[in-house]
Amino acid sequence: xxxxxxxxxxxxxxxxxxxxxxxxxxxxxxxxxxxxxxxxxxxxxxxxxxxxxxxxxxxxxxxxxxxxxxxxxxxxxxxxxxxxxxxxxxxxxxxxxxxxxxxxxxxxxxxxxxxxxxxxxxxxxxxxxxxxxxxxxxxxxxxxxxxxxxxxxxxxxxxxxxxxxxxxxxxxxxxxxxxxxxxxxxxxxxxxxxxxxxxxxxxxxxxxxxxxxxxxxxxxxxxxxxxxxxxxxxxxxxxxxxxxxxxxxxxxxxxxxxxxxxxxxxxxxxxxxxxxxxxxxxxxxxxxxxxxxxxxxxxxxxxxxxx
Amino acid sequence: xxxxxxxxxxxxxxxxxxxxxxxxxxxxxxxxxxxxxxxxxxxxxxxxxxxxxxxxxxxxxxxxxxxxxxxxxxxxxxxxxxxxxxxxxxxxxxxxxxxxxxxxxxxxxxxxxxxxxxxxxxxxxxxxxxxxxxxxxxxxxxxxxxxxxxxxxxxxxxxxxxxxxxxxxxxxxxxxxxxxxxxxxxxxxxxxxxxxxxxxxxxxxxxxxxxxxxxxxxxxxxxxxxxxxxxxxxxxxxxxxxxxxxxxxxxxxxxxxxxxxxxxxxxxxxxxxxxxxxxxxxxxxxxxxxxxxxxxxxxxxxxxxxx
Amino acid sequence: xxxxxxxxxxxxxxxxxxxxxxxxxxxxxxxxxxxxxxxxxxxxxxxxxxxxxxxxxxxxxxxxxxxxxxxxxxxxxxxxxxxxxxxxxxxxxxxxxxxxxxxxxxxxxxxxxxxxxxxxxxxxxxxxxxxxxxxxxxxxxxxxxxxxxxxxxxxxxxxxxxxxxxxxxxxxxxxxxxxxxxxxxxxxxxxxxxxxxxxxxxxxxxxxxxxxxxxxxxxxxxxxxxxxxxxxxxxxxxxxxxxxxxxxxxxxxxxxxxxxxxxxxxxxxxxxxxxxxxxxxxxxxxxxxxxxxxxxxxxxxxxxxxx
Numbered sequence: 001x002x003x004x005x006x007x008x009x010x011x012x013x014x015x016x017x018x019x020x021x022x023x024x025x026x027x028x029x030x031x032x033x034x035x036x037x038x039x040x041x042x043x044x045x046x047x048x049x050x051x052x053x054x055x056x057x058x059x060x061x062x063x064x065x066x067x068x069x070x071x072x073x074x075x076x077x078x079x080x081x082x083x084x085x086x087x088x089x090x091x092x093x094x095x096x097x098x099x100x101x102x103x104x105x106x107x108x109x110x111x112x113x114x115x116x117x118x119x120x121x122x123x124x125x126x127x128x129x130x131x132x133x134x135x136x137x138x139x140x141x142x143x144x145x146x147x148x149x150x151x152x153x154x155x156x157x158x159x160x161x162x163x164x165x166x167x168x169x170x171x172x173x174x175x176x177x178x179x180x181x182x183x184x185x186x187x188x189x190x191x192x193x194x195x196x197x198x199x200x201x202x203x204x205x206x207x208x209x210x211x212x213x214x215x216x217x218x219x220x221x222x223x224x225x226x227x228x229x230x231x232x233x234x235x236x237x238x239x240x241x242x243x244x245x246x247x248x249x250x251x252x253x254x255x256x257x258x259x260x261x262x263x264x265x266x267x268x269x270x271x272x273x274x275x276x277x278x279x280x281x282x283x284x285x286x287x288x289x290x291x292x293x294x295x296x297x298x299x300x301x302x303x304x305x306x307x
Numbered sequence: 308x309x310x311x312x313x314x315x316x317x318x319x320x321x322x323x324x325x326x327x328x329x330x331x332x333x334x335x336x337x338x339x340x341x342x343x344x345x346x347x348x349x350x351x352x353x354x355x356x357x358x359x360x361x362x363x364x365x366x367x368x369x370x371x372x373x374x375x376x377x378x379x380x381x382x383x384x385x386x387x388x389x390x391x392x393x394x395x396x397x398x399x400x401x402x403x404x405x406x407x408x409x410x411x412x413x414x415x416x417x418x419x420x421x422x423x424x425x426x427x428x429x430x431x432x433x434x435x436x437x438x439x440x441x442x443x444x445x446x447x448x449x450x451x452x453x454x455x456x457x458x459x460x461x462x463x464x465x466x467x468x469x470x471x472x473x474x475x476x477x478x479x480x481x482x483x484x485x486x487x488x489x490x491x492x493x494x495x496x497x498x499x500x501x502x503x504x505x506x507x508x509x510x511x512x513x514x515x516x517x518x519x520x521x522x523x524x525x526x527x528x529x530x531x532x533x534x535x536x537x538x539x540x541x542x543x544x545x546x547x548x549x550x551x552x553x554x555x556x557x558x559x560x561x562x563x564x565x566x567x568x569x570x571x572x573x574x575x576x577x578x579x580x581x582x583x584x585x586x587x588x589x590x591x592x593x594x595x596x597x598x599x600x601x602x603x604x605x606x607x608x609x610x611x612x613x614x
Numbered sequence: 615x616x617x618x619x620x621x622x623x624x625x626x627x628x629x630x631x632x633x634x635x636x637x638x639x640x641x642x643x644x645x646x647x648x649x650x651x652x653x654x655x656x657x658x659x660x661x662x663x664x665x666x667x668x669x670x671x672x673x674x675x676x677x678x679x680x681x682x683x684x685x686x687x688x689x690x691x692x693x694x695x696x697x698x699x700x701x702x703x704x705x706x707x708x709x710x711x712x713x714x715x716x717x718x719x720x721x722x723x724x725x726x727x728x729x730x731x732x733x734x735x736x737x738x739x740x741x742x743x744x745x746x747x748x749x750x751x752x753x754x755x756x757x758x759x760x761x762x763x764x765x766x767x768x769x770x771x772x773x774x775x776x777x778x779x780x781x782x783x784x785x786x787x788x789x790x791x792x793x794x795x796x797x798x799x800x801x802x803x804x805x806x807x808x809x810x811x812x813x814x815x816x817x818x819x820x821x822x823x824x825x826x827x828x829x830x831x832x833x834x835x836x837x838x839x840x841x842x843x844x845x846x847x848x849x850x851x852x853x854x855x856x857x858x859x860x861x862x863x864x865x866x867x868x869x870x871x872x873x874x875x876x877x878x879x880x881x882x883x884x885x886x887x888x889x890x891x892x893x894x895x896x897x898x899x900x901x902x903x904x905x906x907x908x909x910x911x912x913x914x915x916x917x918x919x920x921x
Binding site: 060 | 350351352378380382383384386391392393394397398400401402403404405406408
């Protein structure tokens, strides 16, 4: 792991992962009260450099940076210089020249942050807010923090079921990396064949065709968002059929452990991948994930600036 | 009135209304000098959650919150999660989980804030920045503050003429609620039949067909904006005809009291509902309304956080 | 020069120009470290009022104002009130009424700031961030600062070559004004006939048809951006041909002085007006320009508020 960047959880060893989770856990009360640690990043400029639109993730990072006292610049590269023919590297270098210290980058290009990191000044920090289908490391971290808070730190004892469009999901890839690194050995994945990856993503996981079987005795059920474009692409027949086969409702959840926790990275398609009663029910950890997101992003910002 | 929310002026009794106006009046110098009261909301996060676009109202609230020291998050729900199929309640709950303390909400849904208020955490504050055709309470308050500053606090002595598209106007509804609550008994309304409401909005008002008659002896003339889409809907024949029948020009203004004040919520369609000479003339209070808007919004923010 | 506004460098005498450059030079370390001078504009509200979109220039001004401690309001007039039929003057007056002290204005209207300045309150400040093809004074200033840092303050000794679409370029007009005011007498301009101005812009400059000749012995080579719409307008045959005739590559740069500096206002079209090897080479001052932009904008803000 390059300690000044946070690009992929694949770069983390278990100690580094745990250290970041510990840091986020300690920051949580401040993160949520909004009081933050205003002196931590005072005089630093953090730029959300988004080549793909994303309001929620950007808001979470903006709040995290603000609560650490940084100046935050929102640079919407999707509707900006990119349209004018400027390369992503040139946009980055321009903003560096304006005094930006840290970039929160979202891009449609798989591995796109490596090119930016190679072009950046030595003192510049990069945090990946999602690149193509590859990585969404802060989402992986906030998911691990949420699991640890509810189920304890011994991931080796946990059965985790992950259901949905794993093929196109950077959330799934970061979650799987983190789960494996933290010692989870019982990882079950489920979803239509057309939405399963054909790379090494599922190494070490057990593949289930029937969701009911994947759920049996699970401690954690992680649902993924179904992008509506998958229908247009013909990868999914209909939303009704998808829900019937892979939607999480009360009957299905009862197949997991009685105290199983339910997760979803949001935004949810209610009635498509998850039923209302489950999304809003007592086993749902979905809003806890969101809250942990701010703490994890504060921790990530502190970590890249600590180097 | 739920003291933690500001949803409709219909929830206010006269004492609560006056208290809020007094608070705004006292805040005015700070509001306009931009110095504000930076410790009032320090560590608080205020989010403008706009399901409909509005640059002006959002700017006014942003400045009000900033001058009270809050962190401000602009969340453009019109181009965001809503498009991804997320419900308004889920968007609100996600932002609550990120530590947002107060939402400034604009929505096309009449009464839409009640659903949000029912779903919100007990400690969350909501301020209505316009819901459908129903309410725009801070506009009503800033209009009352502007009238009071120029005409004194005894609304029972005032004749107020309101002209234009009352049917589709949340501004008109909030103004009428506030005028009645503050004791105004001579309220005249005027506009094309197609733009008059068919509900109880006009109870206690006098309806005029001819604008000249509505203006006779008025102390306050409140003009409403004509949305251009009313023409496309066939509710108005032409802009020229509208101005001839319902536009406020110098000749018409002379029918009101010599010191009558002219108001408009903006943005103005010059030459459609109001003539340049009147908009920019000595009787215009239009920019005073805008200035009072920031003070009223600071007062509203302080009020919901005082509970 | 109206000391409360920065509208055109044509309003500056040489002493005023040098004073502003000195101020920017002194501010540079703070500007780039992001530490700024947070008390300079505390309690002031600076609004970026952009009637044309521009992410880069807006970001530079936003960082400059933030580092001086101002509250910054981004008002996107392109997608806002203008669409609702509000005049630019009304938008300005509304924001003034909300307590905005200084406007950073970008507009497609040549000379558009004069109308705004005439309508503004006496205490309001205006800074031109680009009007039509006419002025981009802070770009002119940052270019002069960059030249002075590398080549010294005696502009009378310098040969400056300017190449590209001068006809449609506010950057070129502001640069030429500033170069002449600072005493530069050897100014060479080059570009296709269709992109040369037909007004007094080139008075006192030498016009070259062949770029190679314009470059001979130059100390400074300023390249301009080629808007892709020039092709659609038939003013340029093809990007390849344009690069062959007017692109700056290593062979051409070797015709200038060995220590000649290369400038570009960005965003660059690599391979159209400039080759990679030159843009990223040791003679490029392009990122220094960007860095100086923040310092110049801080200096401009301080200057207009000092009056």
